[in-house]
Amino acid sequence: MQKSEKNSERLDLTIGIAVMVVLLIVTIMGAWWVFRAIKNADYSAMGGELSCEEAVRGKETTFTFVPNGKLSEGDTVIWSVNGNEVQRSEYGEGEEICLRYAPPTSGTMELSVSAGRYAQTRVVDVARPVLTLTAPQAEMIYGEEMPQLGYSASGFVGDEEKDFCFDGMCIADIDGAGVYSVTFDKQCDYLDYDVRQTEGILTVLPRKLNVTGNLTKIYDGTNTILNPSLQLEGALDGDDVCLCCDELYFDNKNVGSDKTILLATARLEGDDARNYLLPDFVSGEIVPKQIFLNGLTVQDKLFDGTTKATVDKTGQLDGVVSGDSVAVGGISVNFEDASVGQHGVEATVRLVGADKDNYTVCVPDGLQAEIGETATFWDKLLNKEKLAQTE
Numbered sequence: 001m002q003k004s005e006k007n008s009e010r011l012d013l014t015i016g017i018a019v020m021v022v023l024l025i026v027t028i029m030g031a032w033w034v035f036r037a038i039k040n041a042d043y044s045a046m047g048g049e050l051s052c053e054e055a056v057r058g059k060e061t062t063f064t065f066v067p068n069g070k071l072s073e074g075d076t077v078i079w080s081v082n083g084n085e086v087q088r089s090e091y092g093e094g095e096e097i098c099l100r101y102a103p104p105t106s107g108t109m110e111l112s113v114s115a116g117r118y119a120q121t122r123v124v125d126v127a128r129p130v131l132t133l134t135a136p137q138a139e140m141i142y143g144e145e146m147p148q149l150g151y152s153a154s155g156f157v158g159d160e161e162k163d164f165c166f167d168g169m170c171i172a173d174i175d176g177a178g179v180y181s182v183t184f185d186k187q188c189d190y191l192d193y194d195v196r197q198t199e200g201i202l203t204v205l206p207r208k209l210n211v212t213g214n215l216t217k218i219y220d221g222t223n224t225i226l227n228p229s230l231q232l233e234g235a236l237d238g239d240d241v242c243l244c245c246d247e248l249y250f251d252n253k254n255v256g257s258d259k260t261i262l263l264a265t266a267r268l269e270g271d272d273a274r275n276y277l278l279p280d281f282v283s284g285e286i287v288p289k290q291i292f293l294n295g296l297t298v299q300d301k302l303f304d305g306t307t308k309a310t311v312d313k314t315g316q317l318d319g320v321v322s323g324d325s326v327a328v329g330g331i332s333v334n335f336e337d338a339s340v341g342q343h344g345v346e347a348t349v350r351l352v353g354a355d356k357d358n359y360t361v362c363v364p365d366g367l368q369a370e371i372g373e374t375a376t377f378w379d380k381l382l383n384k385e386k387l388a389q390t391e
Contacts, residue, residue: 050113050120056127057106057192058157063099067118071097075116082110091115106192131155131193135169135182135200142177142207142275143236149182149202160191169200176275177206206277209234209268211243215261215284219358221321223250225261225284240270243278250286255358257285288360291319298333298345298369309333309345309369317361326353335371342370 048067055061063079071091079087079099087099097115103126112121134152149169153161170185182200189195213230225248232243245266250259261284268276295315311331320326329352336344345368349361 046117047120048115048118050111050122052111052124054127055103055109055124056129057103058129060100060102063101063111063113063124065097065113065115065118065120067097067115069118071116071118077115078113080112083112128192128194129155129157131188131190131195132198133166133184133188133195134198135184137201138182139203139205141205149200151184151200155193164190166190171202174202174204176272177204179203206275207234207236208277208279209241211263211266211279211282215248215282217284217286219253219255219286219289219321221253221324221358223253224248225250230266235272235276239272239275241268241272241276242270243267244269250284253286253358255286255288258283259285286358288358289319289321290362291317291359292362292364293328293331293347293349294318294364296331296347296363296367298347298367300370300372302372303338303340303374305338307335307338309335320359321355324353324355324358326351326355326359328352329356335369338371340371340373342368344368 046068048065050063050065052063053061073091073093075091077087077089077091077097078085079101081101081103086101091097097113099113103109103124106126106128109124109126110121111124113119132154134154136149136151138147138149140147149171151166151169153164153166156164166184166188168185169182171182172180174180180202182202184197187195188197210233211230212233213228215225215228217225226246228245228248230243230245232241235241243266245263247265249262249265251262252259260281262281263278266278268278293315294317295313297312297315299310299312301310311333314328314331317326317328328349330350332348332350334346336346344366347363347367349363351359351361
């Protein structure tokens with residue numbers, strides 16, 4: 001009976017020890033799991049702020065990581081994209097933790113960074129690069145051949161431009177001088193780009209015409225040409241355009257050749273007039289006005305073997321424009337023949353005054369004087385005796 005009791009006590013002790021062992025193991029395992037959870041909770045809290053500029057395919061972008069705490073010098077910094085390591089380095093005291101990376105594709109990518117005890121992951125949206133197609137800014141003159149219209153393209157990544165080719169620009173119907181839009185007649189879809197098409201402008205400039213005609217006038221003290229006879233040169237066959245002008249103006253009133261005539265008062269008319277342009281000026285001429293020296297007379301003289309003559313009366317200028325400053329400054333007269341008799345006289349008149357260059361002087365025809373015979377010795381003596389008797 002005693003032996004049976006002892007065996008029962010031993011069994012109870014064994015069971016108690018086993019229970020204690022199991023409880024100890026359970027306690028240790030629970031403590032380990034609690035420690036692991038706490039450790040993981042601390043580590044997951046050791047993150048930071050992961051930021052970046054706008055990410056674009058093919059464009060180098062800067063990604064920056066600011067941990068929640070301080071790193072130690074020499075800590076390893078690892079950057080990964082979609083689970084693939086792209087950069088590894090050691091942290092230096094005071095350094096900025098950043099990655100300069102050009103995403104190779106658009107869409108989304110998972111960016112991760114671990115720096116010492118700190119880590120962070122975020123999904124980054126990667127935009128498509130912008131490819132800009134720009135139609136040209138071009139000019140042409142009305143009536144000339146249409147210029148070749150190309151386009152410009154900008155925004156390519158790397159060498160992706162080499163296989164790009166795009167045709168199909170169109171222009172609004174051209175019906176004369178004016179401004180017309182140049183557009184692409186279809187949308188372009190090229191590789192992994194956001195394609196934007198910018199309109200261009202074609203400017204059709206008016207065609208400049210030439211003006212010809214009789215643009216010569218005799219000086220009259222004004223710079224005006226009334227009812228000028230003008231013709232247009234350079235208009236396209238079949239176009240309805242004509243020149244209308246009641247008066248034109250020289251740049252000044254004075255005599256001269258190749259003088260400027262302003263065309264400000266001239267105008268184009270007709271259905272196609274807007275397609276043309278007049279020059280600012282043309283050239284013309286003002287020729288001197290002829291005036292007359294009326295009343296000029298020359299003294300008779302006795303033969304002296306020369307053609308020299310002497311003015312008797314100067315006379316007056318006839319035909320000078322009212323208000324002009326011009327007068328006779330000198331007259332040179334000479335017989336046409338030195339012999340005795342009635343002879344014609346040549347006269348040269350010199351003008352003076354501010355407007356003298358606008359005139360030429362004409363001496364009326366028929367200017368004459370007489371050259372008499374020279375008295376003999378006896379004629380002189382007889383004249384002296386007659387003179388003495390008279391006294």
